[in-house]
Amino acid sequence: MVYANYAALAAVEVEGVDYLRTVSTVVGARYASVAIHGGGIEAGSGEMAQYVAGTSMSYYEFDGIKSSGNSALHITSTAFDEPLGVALISGCERALSFHGFTGTGGVPETAVGGGDAVRARLVADALTNAGFTCITAPSEIAGSDPANFCNRTTSGGGVQLEMSLAL
Numbered sequence: 173m174v175y176a177n178y179a180a181l182a183a184v185e186v187e188g189v190d191y192l193r194t195v196s197t198v199v200g201a202r203y204a205s206v207a208i209h210g211g212g213i214e215a216g217s218g219e220m221a222q223y224v225a226g227t228s229m230s231y232y233e234f235d236g237i238k239s240s241g242n243s244a245l246h247i248t249s250t251a252f253d254e255p256l257g258v259a260l261i262s263g264c265e266r267a268l269s270f271h272g273f274t275g276t277g278g279v280p281e282t283a284v285g286g287g288d289a290v291r292a293r294l295v296a297d298a299l300t301n302a303g304f305t306c307i308t309a310p311s312e313i314a315g316s317d318p319a320n321f322c323n324r325t326t327s328g329g330g331v332q333l334e335m336s337l338a339l
Contacts, residue, residue: 174244174246175244175245175246175247176247176251177247177251177252177253178247178252178253178254178255179253181245181247185245189237190236190237190238190245191211191234191235191236191237191238191245192211192233192234192235192237193232193233193234193235193254193256193257194231194232194233194235195230195231195232195256195257195260196225196230196231196232197230197260198225198227198228198229198230198231201228201229201230201264202264202265202266203228203229203230203264203265203266203267203268204225204229204230204231204232204260204261204264204266204267204268204325205221205222205224205225205229205230205231205232205267205268205270206221206231206232206233206257206260206261206267206268206269206270206321206322207220207221207222207232207233207234207235207269207270207271208232208233208234208247208249208252208254208257208269208271208321209234209236209245209246209271209272210233210234210235210236211233211235211236211237211242212236212237212238212240212242212243213234213235213236213242213243213245213246214246214271214272214273215272216270216272216335216339217270217271217272217335218233218235218270220270220333220335221233221268221269221270224268224270229268230260230264232256232257232260232261234252234254234257249269249271249315249317249320249321249322249332250317250319250320250321251319252321257321258324261321261322261324261325261330262324262325262326263326264325264326265325265326265327266288266291266325266327266329266330266331267321267322267323267324267325267330267331268295268322268330268331268333269286269315269320269321269322269330269331269332269333270333270335271313271332271333271334271335272334272335272336272337273313273334273335273336273337274336274337275336275337275338275339276336276338277338278338279305279336279338280304280305280336280338280339281304281305281306281307281336281338281339282296282299282304282305282306282307282333282334282335282336282339283306283307283308283309283310283313283333283334283336284296284299284306284307284308284309284331284332284333284334285308285309285313285314285315285316285331285332285334286314286315286316286320286322286323286329286330286331286332287315287316287317287318287320287322287323287328287329287330288323288327288329288330288331289329291329291331292331292332295331295333304339309332309334313332313334314332315330315331315332320332
């Protein structure tokens with residue numbers, strides 16, 4: 173099943189059984205680290221968002237916790253409207269949004285995109301300098317649409333990081 177939005181998902185799925193919502197707000201933080209497809213939806217994205225947030229960024233995760241079939245909880249980034257996440261990101265200046273994608277077979281890479289092209293380039297450069305392989309995100313996962321969750325910040329832009337399965 174594919175859900176058009178959070179209300180449709182919440183009408184069928186059970187919070188605490190099928191999914192969790194986690195928000196950690198850091199007072200005075202202007203940046204958020206988020207994973208709207210955490211847990212079993214896109215493995216590793218939630219852990220990365222939480223790690224990067226640390227104690228200096230606010231953090232949000234929508235976490236699939238079913239024993240199987242978590243991909244059914246995937247709401248597209250442009251339709252994602254879960255209220256706690258929207259409230260957090262709409263109050264932040266910038267956001268880093270972590271996702272997962274298939275990638276090129278066996279190649280550990282990160283596809284970098286988002287509505288903030290300047291910061292996306294800075295993040296890609298920093299990751300490359302740290303030894304990671306970065307590619308420009310293909311259009312279907314670029315995260316450049318203004319309606320994309322990562323771009324609903326006060327600045328109207330964010331950075332979307334798609335981590336390959338191999339990564």
